[in-house]
Amino acid sequence: MKQFTTLLLAVLSHSVLATNAPKNIIMMVGDGMGPAYTTAYRMYADDPSTPEVEQTVFDRLLVGMASTHPDIVSGFVTDSAAGATALSTGVKSYNGAIGVDTNKKPVQTVLELAKIQGRKTGVAVTSQINHATPASFGSHNESRQNYDQIADSYFDDKTNGQFVLDVMLGGGWKYFIREDRNLVEQFKEAGYQYVDKLSQLSTVSTGTPLLGLFADSGMPWALDSSNQRRLPTLTKAAIRQLENDQGYFLLIEASQVDWAGHSNDIGSAMAEMHDLALTLEWLEQYINENPDTLMVLTADHSTGGLTIGAKGNYSWKPQWLKNLKASPAEIGKQLITVKNKGALASNLLGFELTQEEIASLNVIESDELKPYHKAISKILDGRSDTGWTTSGHTGVDVQIFAKGMGSERFTGHLDNTEIAQTVFELLRDKK
Structure with a gap:
């Protein structure tokens, strides 16, 4: 009787969960965004005219934590390739692996399964799309460094005779327009459809395949962009193109949080976090209006060992980061050729x-x-009293944020592979 009851509960549990399968799935990666980044952003975004420190969208959507280590052959600290492979396939692999296991064999991704099921698929990122x-x-390769091969695979490799990606938005001219091959053509x-300016995204025909490349490799820093809401712009455009009766799968990446961490650049890091926060706030409303949609956000790892407070000062002063007119990289570029470096830097830093x-x-x-x-x-x-421990990655656990249909499955502590495995289950549960 006890065994029968256990079996019945399991069946009923699966039945309830199976009816909670989203039509649309949005997976998001804040590359390099460890917990210190979301905490710092709360302080950066705080309204100084009020006594309390207000919640941010990250606080509202937090549901769990995830471990990030790669396959043991690479130790305990992951790179972005192994981290993304775990999030896309549910399989641990070596650092540098792109959608392959430790034997360099391709493993199906959640995006590919969505495509096989008849959903539309896309990526919207601030790095190059490869x-x-x-x-x-969206690809399989033994090394993340094989950029041209990966770009080629977006055109050459098909799923059920179809291109894997219906929408591709990000950077990457130099990989898609080459002397040996013009993938854009x-x-x-x-x-x-092809566009190369963000402003053109509002004019494209909806419901048709779209390739948008907006930079030679990665897109300009948020601080240096004419459209400082570049990730929300990419996200809205991608969803407009992907919406259909069968549903869609969209990967969104705030790619350059990681790049700011590698550069130990707190000014750019907070601007990139703001770009992501604006995207999340828009998606909150979108999911309220489209409750058959799931959004799940996590990080692949943390970068830079960001420390809120340095040198034992027991303080952090984000107000110095709020008036930047350009990224520290762009300020540095301009300083190379000017004589009065102090005046230029003061103007662009805002103090x-x-x-x-x-x-x-x-x-x-x-x-x-x-x-x-x-x-x-x-x-x-x-x-600002900001500290850093490294110019590389760290092995700390990262946060999980979720909203929408099926979001309850991502609560608590998970391994990063379990995030993908849960998404696989939600895809397969769709009736």
Whole structure:
């Protein structure tokens, strides 16, 4: 009797869950976005005129935590490729792997299954569209460094005779328009619309395949973009193209949180987090209006070892990050060729530099960007009391955020592979 009762409960449980299968699935990756980033963003976004520190969209949508380690052959700290492969396939692999297992054999991704089921599929990212994360959902390769091969695979490799991706939005001109092959022309001949300016996204015909490339490789930093809401713009355009009666699967990546972490650049990091937060806020409303949609966001890993508070000061001062007129990288680029470095830096940072800070710029004797970028970032670190432990990745657990149909399945502590496995279950549960 006990066994029968257990079996009956299991069947009933599966039956209830099976009816809770979303039509549309939006997976999001905040690349490099460990917990310190969402905490820092709460303080950065805080209204200083009120006594409390207000919640952000990340706080509202938080449901769990996830471990991030790759297959043991690569140790305990993942790269973006192995992290994305775990999130796309539910399988641990080695660092550098793109949608393949440790034997370099292709493994089906959640996006590919969605395509097989008749859903439309897409990626909207601020990196190049053949970068590690989008590639791990829509391609298979033994190395993330094989950028041209990955770009080619988007055209050459088919699922049930169809292109794997109906919508591709991000950067990547140099990989898709090459001397040996012009993939843009090939996609256009195959029926895809093509745009190369964000402003053109509002004019494309809906419901048709779309390729949009907006930079040579990764898109400009949010701080340097003419449209500083670039990720919401990409997201809205992708969803407009993908919506249909059969449903869709969309991967969205805030790619450059990670790049800011690698550069130990807190100014760009907070601007990239704001770009992602605006996207999430729009998606909150979209899901309220489209309750048959699931959104799940996590990070592949954390980058930079971001520390809120440095040198034992027991303080963090994000107000110094709020008036930047350009990214530290762009400020550094302009400093290379000007004589009055202090005046230019003060103008673009939005505050007057001290003589000591100006001296730190004047002593640089280089015509390369990196020393200036690093010097500007160091000034912002000093002003804000920001610390960093590395220019690489760390092995900490990351957060899971979810909303919509099926979101209850992502609560608690999961391994990153369990996120993909749960998405597979939700795809297969659809009636």
